[in-house]
Amino acid sequence: MSHLSEDQLDHLIAEEKARPQPPLNDWRTIAARARDEGLIRETSSPGWVSSQSWMQAAAAVLLLVGGIAIGRTTIGLPSATQNPASVPAENVATTPTSAAAAPQSPSSATASFASLEEASATLDRAVEDYRRATEFLAANNSSGRPGDSAAMYSARLVALDKVFNATESALQAAPHDPVINQYYLATMGARAATRQMVARPVVLRGF
Amino acid sequence: MSEMPIDQLDLKRAIAGDERAMQRLWSQHAPHIDAVVRRLCGDPELAADVSQEVWMQIFRALPSYRGDSQFGTWAHRIAVNRTLNALRKIRRLAKLEVDIEDDSAMVEMDSDRTFLAESIEQAMTKLSPGARAVFVLHDIEGYTHGEIGEELGITPGGSKSQLFKARAKLKKLLANLMDESTTVAGKGKAHVAPV
Numbered sequence: 001m002s003h004l005s006e007d008q009l010d011h012l013i014a015e016e017k018a019r020p021q022p023p024l025n026d027w028r029t030i031a032a033r034a035r036d037e038g039l040i041r042e043t044s045s046p047g048w049v050s051s052q053s054w055m056q057a058a059a060a061v062l063l064l065v066g067g068i069a070i071g072r073t074t075i076g077l078p079s080a081t082q083n084p085a086s087v088p089a090e091n092v093a094t095t096p097t098s099a100a101a102a103p104q105s106p107s108s109a110t111a112s113f114a115s116l117e118e119a120s121a122t123l124d125r126a127v128e129d130y131r132r133a134t135e136f137l138a139a140n141n142s143s144g145r146p147g148d149s150a151a152m153y154s155a156r157l158v159a160l161d162k163v164f165n166a167t168e169s170a171l172q173a174a175p176h177d178p179v180i181n182q183y184y185l186a187t188m189g190a191r192a193a194t195r196q197m198v199a200r201p202v203v204l205r206g207f
Numbered sequence: 208m209s210e211m212p213i214d215q216l217d218l219k220r221a222i223a224g225d226e227r228a229m230q231r232l233w234s235q236h237a238p239h240i241d242a243v244v245r246r247l248c249g250d251p252e253l254a255a256d257v258s259q260e261v262w263m264q265i266f267r268a269l270p271s272y273r274g275d276s277q278f279g280t281w282a283h284r285i286a287v288n289r290t291l292n293a294l295r296k297i298r299r300l301a302k303l304e305v306d307i308e309d310d311s312a313m314v315e316m317d318s319d320r321t322f323l324a325e326s327i328e329q330a331m332t333k334l335s336p337g338a339r340a341v342f343v344l345h346d347i348e349g350y351t352h353g354e355i356g357e358e359l360g361i362t363p364g365g366s367k368s369q370l371f372k373a374r375a376k377l378k379k380l381l382a383n384l385m386d387e388s389t390t391v392a393g394k395g396k397a398h399v400a401p402v
Contacts, residue, residue: 040226
C-alpha cells in the first residue's frame with residue numbers, strides 16, 4: 001500500500017491554499033438577510049433620492065464630457081462638442097468619436113430611464129466605461145507630441161493626488177454626496193491611468 | 208496572509224448601512240472567508256447556510272472593529288468561531304476529545320470501505336469533523352496548536368495528536384494521486400485507498 005510522502009502532502013496543501021474558490025452565496029442572498037435584519041439602511045428620503053439621482057446624472061455627464069474634452073484636447077483632436085452637456089454618457093465613454101459626431105439633446109441621456117435603479121445602474125456602467133476608456137487611451141494612444149514627457153505625467157499625478165485627497169476628505173464630511181462621490185471615483189480612475197503613464201518607459205498620451 | 212488595506216471610507220459607510228460599501232467588503236473578503244467555512248463544514252449546503260450567518264455576524268460586529276488587526280484577519284476569526292459554533296450546535300464537533308482517542312472516528316464510515324480521493328478537498332470530507340477542523344486550522348489557515356486548542360476546547364497536545372492522525376489518514380486517502388503523478392498520467396485509473 002502506497003502513501004503520499006509528507007512533502008507530497010504539503011505540496012497538495014499548498015495547492016489547496018492557493019486554489020481560488022467562489023463565494024458560497026451571491027450578494028443578493030446576503031443583502032436580503034442584511035436588509036431583513038436592518039443592517040442595510042435606506043438613508044435617503046424619496047425627495048432626496050430624486051434629487052440625488054438628478055445630481056448623479058448631472059455629475060456623470062459633467063465628468064464624462066469634461067474628461068473626454070480634456071482627453072481630446074490632450075491628444076490633439078478637435079473639440080467634440082459645441083454643447084458638451086449634450087453627449088450621452090455611455091456613448092461618450094465607449095465610442096468618443098462617434099459620440100462627438102452625433103450630439104443629442106440635453107434631455108436624451110436621462111429621459112428614457114424607467115426607474116431610479118435603472119438610472120443608477122446606467123450611471124455605474126458609464127463611470128466604469130469612462131474609467132476603462134481613459135485607461136485604454138492612456139495605454140494605447142502613442143501619437144507623440146513635444147509637450148508630452150514624464151515630467152508632465154508626474155505633475156499630473158501630483159495634481160490628481162491632491163484632488164483625490166481633497167475629495168476623500170470631503171467624503172469624510174459628506175459621505176453620501178453624489179457629486180463628490182463621482183469626482184472621487186473619476187479621480188481614482190484618472191490617477192490609475194496616469195500612474196500607468198508614469199511607469200511606462202515610452203511617451204504615450206491620450207488621457 | 209497579505210491583503211489590501213481596508214478602505215476606511217467603505218468601512219464607515221458599511222457601518223452606516225450602505226449596501227454598496229457592504230458589498231465591496233463582501234466581494235473583497237468572501238473568497239477567503241467562505242473558503243474556510245467550506246473547508247470546516249465539509250458539506251457545501253451546510254457551508255452556504257453557515258456562510259450567511261458568518262456574514263451577518265461580520266456586519267453586525269463592524270462597529271466593534273478597531274483596526275487593531277487587518278480586517279481580513281478579524282473577519283476570519285469571526286468566520287472560524289461562528290462555523291465551529293454551528294458545527295457544535297449540530298453536534299458534529301461534540302465529541303472531539305473522543306475522536307482524538309478513537310482512531311476509527313478519524314474517517315467517517317464508507318459503506319463499501321473504499322474511497323478514491325481525487326483532491327485534498329475531497330479527502331478532507333472523509334475526516335471526522337474534529338480532525339478536519341484541526342487540519343484545516345493548522346495546515347491551511349496557519350493557526351498554532353495553542354490557538355486551535357482555545358478554539359476547540361482541547362489541549363495543544365490533543366491538537367497535535369489530531370493533526371498527526373489526520374495527516375496520516377490523508378496520505379492514505381490521497382495515495383492514488385501520488386501513483387498518478389509517478390506513473391503514466393492515467394486518468395480513470397482505479398486506485399483504491401483502503402480506509
